[in-house]
Amino acid sequence: MPTEIDRHEVQKLVERGAQLVEVLPADEYEEDHLPGAISLPLRRLETEAVRILDGARPVIVYCWDTA
Amino acid sequence: MSPRAAWRLESLGFGEVYDYVAGKLDWMAAGLRTEGTNAAHPRAGEVSRRDVPTAGLAERLGDVRERVRASGWDAVVVINPERVVFGLLRSKELDKDSELRMDQAMRPGPSTFRPYVSIKEMAETMTKHMLESSPITTSDGRLVGLLLQQDATRVAGEQE
Numbered sequence: 001m002p003t004e005i006d007r008h009e010v011q012k013l014v015e016r017g018a019q020l021v022e023v024l025p026a027d028e029y030e031e032d033h034l035p036g037a038i039s040l041p042l043r044r045l046e047t048e049a050v051r052i053l054d055g056a057r058p059v060i061v062y063c064w065d066t067a
Numbered sequence: 068m069s070p071r072a073a074w075r076l077e078s079l080g081f082g083e084v085y086d087y088v089a090g091k092l093d094w095m096a097a098g099l100r101t102e103g104t105n106a107a108h109p110r111a112g113e114v115s116r117r118d119v120p121t122a123g124l125a126e127r128l129g130d131v132r133e134r135v136r137a138s139g140w141d142a143v144v145v146i147n148p149e150r151v152v153f154g155l156l157r158s159k160e161l162d163k164d165s166e167l168r169m170d171q172a173m174r175p176g177p178s179t180f181r182p183y184v185s186i187k188e189m190a191e192t193m194t195k196h197m198l199e200s201s202p203i204t205t206s207d208g209r210l211v212g213l214l215l216q217q218d219a220t221r222v223a224g225e226q227e
Binding site for chain 2: 001002006013032036045046050053060061063
């Protein structure tokens, strides 16, 4: 079960090497994204997650807000 | 959207998956840095003055005024120990009776703006509503800094 975290935990996990993934459409990523985040829109997750992400490291996903 | 992504990643075999549920909006509202094409344009948070004087609710206006004006300011933000904004005193309120407490002298519940609002938008809003200064706060009401209209219009002008 994915763990819900806040921004303080995001910062700590990223310092420890977690991968930060924005799942919004690519144009929104281009405008603004968290430092060091990778763009992996939800619709591309199925086909690209295993290729792009390192399964041995933690992964943090985020979008715009809770919606 | 992120909960679906998190669950799907787990089903694809990723063992340690976290969901930053409050997302980009929360990050930007906290005044934290972002990357991307918009990041090059100044926003309210970075133009605001973070060295704005602050005071507690129970302080005496005369004492605060002396301290504030000695530091070259004509405004002070009233906050609690968690830096949550309760009020604002601009020059007019600072000139009130010295014996008043801050909660009696302040303008309560001032309009606040989030750090990610573009400086161009801030300049337009502050000019339209004749706001000489506006507190910039996080989404949970904590003070980031005080944005002066003169700073907002100057920086917005430099962008054109």
